[in-house]
Amino acid sequence: VTEWQRLSQRMLLIHPVQEIPRALPALIGIFAAGSNSGNGALWALIGVAVPVGLGMTRWFTTRYRVTADRVEVRQGLFRRRLLAVSRDRLRTVDITAHALHRLLGLTRVTIGTGRSDREGDGSVRLDGLSVATAAALRDELLHRAGALASEQAATGDAAATTELARLDSRWVRYGPFTLSGVVAVGVLAGFAANLASEAHVDPTRSGPLRDVADHLEHAPLALAVAEVLVASMIAVAVASTVGYVLAFWDFRLTRHPGGTLHVTRGLITTRATTIEERRLHGVEISEPLLLRAVGGARCIAIATGLRVGRGAERGGSLLLPPAPAGEARRVGAAIIAADGPLTCTVVAHGQRARRRRYTRAVGGWALLAGALAATSALFGWPAWVWQASVVLLPAALALAADRYSSLGHAVAGGHLVTRTGSIVRRRSVLSSGGIIGWNVERSFFQRRAGLATLTATTAAGHQHYDVQDVALAEALTVAQELLPGPLEPFLERGQHGRR
Amino acid sequence: LTATLRPPRHRVSRRAIVYWTTRALAGWLALAIAQIVWLVADDSHSGLHVLGLVATAVLGAAHVTVMWRYEVHRWEAAPQAVYTRAGWLHQESRIAPISRIQTVDSERGPLEQLFGLANVTVTTASAAGPLEIEGLDRVTAQRLVDDLTTAAQATRGDAT
Numbered sequence: 001v002t003e004w005q006r007l008s009q010r011m012l013l014i015h016p017v018q019e020i021p022r023a024l025p026a027l028i029g030i031f032a033a034g035s036n037s038g039n040g041a042l043w044a045l046i047g048v049a050v051p052v053g054l055g056m057t058r059w060f061t062t063r064y065r066v067t068a069d070r071v072e073v074r075q076g077l078f079r080r081r082l083l084a085v086s087r088d089r090l091r092t093v094d095i096t097a098h099a100l101h102r103l104l105g106l107t108r109v110t111i112g113t114g115r116s117d118r119e120g121d122g123s124v125r126l127d128g129l130s131v132a133t134a135a136a137l138r139d140e141l142l143h144r145a146g147a148l149a150s151e152q153a154a155t156g157d158a159a160a161t162t163e164l165a166r167l168d169s170r171w172v173r174y175g176p177f178t179l180s181g182v183v184a185v186g187v188l189a190g191f192a193a194n195l196a197s198e199a200h201v202d203p204t205r206s207g208p209l210r211d212v213a214d215h216l217e218h219a220p221l222a223l224a225v226a227e228v229l230v231a232s233m234i235a236v237a238v239a240s241t242v243g244y245v246l247a248f249w250d251f252r253l254t255r256h257p258g259g260t261l262h263v264t265r266g267l268i269t270t271r272a273t274t275i276e277e278r279r280l281h282g283v284e285i286s287e288p289l290l291l292r293a294v295g296g297a298r299c300i301a302i303a304t305g306l307r308v309g310r311g312a313e314r315g316g317s318l319l320l321p322p323a324p325a326g327e328a329r330r331v332g333a334a335i336i337a338a339d340g341p342l343t344c345t346v347v348a349h350g351q352r353a354r355r356r357r358y359t360r361a362v363g364g365w366a367l368l369a370g371a372l373a374a375t376s377a378l379f380g381w382p383a384w385v386w387q388a389s390v391v392l393l394p395a396a397l398a399l400a401a402d403r404y405s406s407l408g409h410a411v412a413g414g415h416l417v418t419r420t421g422s423i424v425r426r427r428s429v430l431s432s433g434g435i436i437g438w439n440v441e442r443s444f445f446q447r448r449a450g451l452a453t454l455t456a457t458t459a460a461g462h463q464h465y466d467v468q469d470v471a472l473a474e475a476l477t478v479a480q481e482l483l484p485g486p487l488e489p490f491l492e493r494g495q496h497g498r499r
Numbered sequence: 500l501t502a503t504l505r506p507p508r509h510r511v512s513r514r515a516i517v518y519w520t521t522r523a524l525a526g527w528l529a530l531a532i533a534q535i536v537w538l539v540a541d542d543s544h545s546g547l548h549v550l551g552l553v554a555t556a557v558l559g560a561a562h563v564t565v566m567w568r569y570e571v572h573r574w575e576a577a578p579q580a581v582y583t584r585a586g587w588l589h590q591e592s593r594i595a596p597i598s599r600i601q602t603v604d605s606e607r608g609p610l611e612q613l614f615g616l617a618n619v620t621v622t623t624a625s626a627a628g629p630l631e632i633e634g635l636d637r638v639t640a641q642r643l644v645d646d647l648t649t650a651a652q653a654t655r656g657d658a659t
Contacts, residue, residue, distance in 0.1 A: 304624070436595065436596070436599045436623045436624060436625045437580070437593070437594050437596055437623060438594045439591060439592065439593045439594070439628050440591070440593075440594075441589070441590070442589075442590045442591075443589045444588045447590070457595075457623065459623075459624035459625050463626040464627030472504075473502070473503075476503070476504060477502075485579055485580070486579055486580035486594050486595065486596040487504075487580075487594060488579065489577035489578075489580065490504055490507070490577070490582050490594065491502045491503070491505070492502065492503050493502050
């Protein structure tokens with residue numbers, strides 16, 4: 001059994017700095033109260049000393065150790081807790097370094113367990129290890145020490161790893177189409193507006209903004225709206241591009257002989273994620289509408305213990321940032337070591353599935369228009385409000401057409417391939433080994449149309465991958481091809497042929 | 500070759516019908532009593548109140564007499580896999596291999612104990628779709644839990 005170890009001493013410099021912004025509201029209050037009572041300086045000193053002291057106790061009270069079968073972390077001064085994670089439940093090791101960390105040569109290590117796909121994650125976080133300690137810890141945890149590691153050390157690390165992808169600076173052109181800047185611009189605008197109204201300053205009264213406001217007031221309405229729209233689009237595009245560079249600069253995806261994939265990226269905050277390949281059950285190519293329009297795509301891992309979907313970038317399952325679609329497919333194929341699932345054409349689901357796409361789109365539109373018409377009549381809104389919704393009908397029809405053209409499935413190279421979606425089109429490739437069981441769903445309307453939704457349940461990624469609105473016989477054929485065992489006892493064969 | 504998925508072999512306990520009926524009846528009665536109290540307390544719109552009460556009575560009677568659930572709730576445990584089917588309008592069949600079972604729970608509410616019933620839930624490593632069987636009689640439920648637990652223990656690994 002190894003000794004208990006502390007975090008890096010240099011964290012004593014970082015913890016207080018991290019604590020002060022958190023204690024800022026209280027500090028301001030203390031400061032205001034102190035200056036009234038006369039000895040403000042003393043109070044301010046106390047106000048700073050308390051959070052700094054608390055920050056430092058974090059370092060004194062945190063210890064960790066790695067034993068033969070567990071990782072244990074002891075934390076807390078008043079409320080002590082011991083976190084223990086079994087080593088064979090470890091899925092990922094994530095090493096993040098913020099600007100302050102990098103200045104001091106430190107990193108934060110997050111050890112992910114299988115539960116991290118749900119909200120209250122059971123991951124272990126060690127904030128503040130030196131770069132070398134963190135790398136050694138990662139190798140010890142994921143490469144299972146043993147013969148392989150020593151062999152690797154003998155031959156030299158660089159020769160054994162293979163690089164699967166590296167950021168090409170031309171990919172930055174996809175930055176504006178990721179729309180990742182929408183939130184940033186919105187938050188900034190909201191913050192600025194809030195600040196201006198709090199300080200009772202009208203920014204349109206002075207400076208360069210006055211000229212802009214004057215111009216907008218005197219321009220025709222349509223022109224003013226168009227100008228504002230273009231300006232905000234440019235702001236979002238710039239912010240998204242900056243975001244792309246910050247997050248994905250120096251991106252590298254490598255495969256290590258210990259059976260892991262490494263993703264490193266980041267300009268100011270660097271991040272290195274390690275995924276065990278035996279936890280990897282497939283990949284997903286996702287193409288948000290705008291990115292698809294310019295021929296871009298992302299590649300995401302489908303692995304147990306890794307979040308996919310909205311938090312994919314933060315959850316560390318991203319395998320390739322927005323890049324040319326061909327590149328995304330190449331990387332995906334290299335990871336699952338099979339070309340077919342990513343390039344094969346998918347089987348369309350036929351007329352009845354197409355009709356359901358249109359019924360839903362038009363039905364949704366009719367509901368909206370009806371609701372608008374009813375509220376207009378009730379509250380005496382002008383008639384153009386609900387008449388304007390007619391404009392949305394072509395958009396609904398286009399959405400239905402695109403949703404149908406995206407819909408498809410295939411079985412290739414022992415993988416289930418499904419493709420769905422329009423706003424975000426996803427092609428999911430799930431290996432048959434990652435499939436746990438099958439669900440077959442049939443709504444009233446699906447049964448009338450002879451269709452079913454086949455769901456492959458899995459412990460990886462989204463937890464379930466659906467083949468939507470497929471003919472029942474086809475659904476069963478797919479299921480049998482991939483994982484016949486559990487289905488076999490419950491099948492009944494018709495007269496057409498007995499095996 | 501046309502293969503179809505046949506329904507699971509076993510139905511749940513017949514006592515489940517009585518249990519479900521009682522539960523449905525209790526719910527509808529509570530609603531009806533609330534409506535009667537309102538009718539007595541406030542006599543301004545008595546016509547509307549009576550109409551509401553009639554609607555409750557008709558819907559309640561329909562719900563209580565037509566116990567579809569017994570027809571559609573089915574289950575089966577084969578040596579390789581567990582299979583459940585539920586839902587009348589929205590039918591869902593779930594199949595999980597025995598080797599991938601992670602937990603088998605049986606659970607009884609106070610009213611269910613009165614009727615000697617139990618629910619069994621089988622979960623896998625996937626967060627999508629645990630298999631739930633409601634309204635088994637207690638003996639069958641216990642036997643099912645024992646069988647599945649024994650069978651699941653026979654396989655190694657963490658079943659993810």
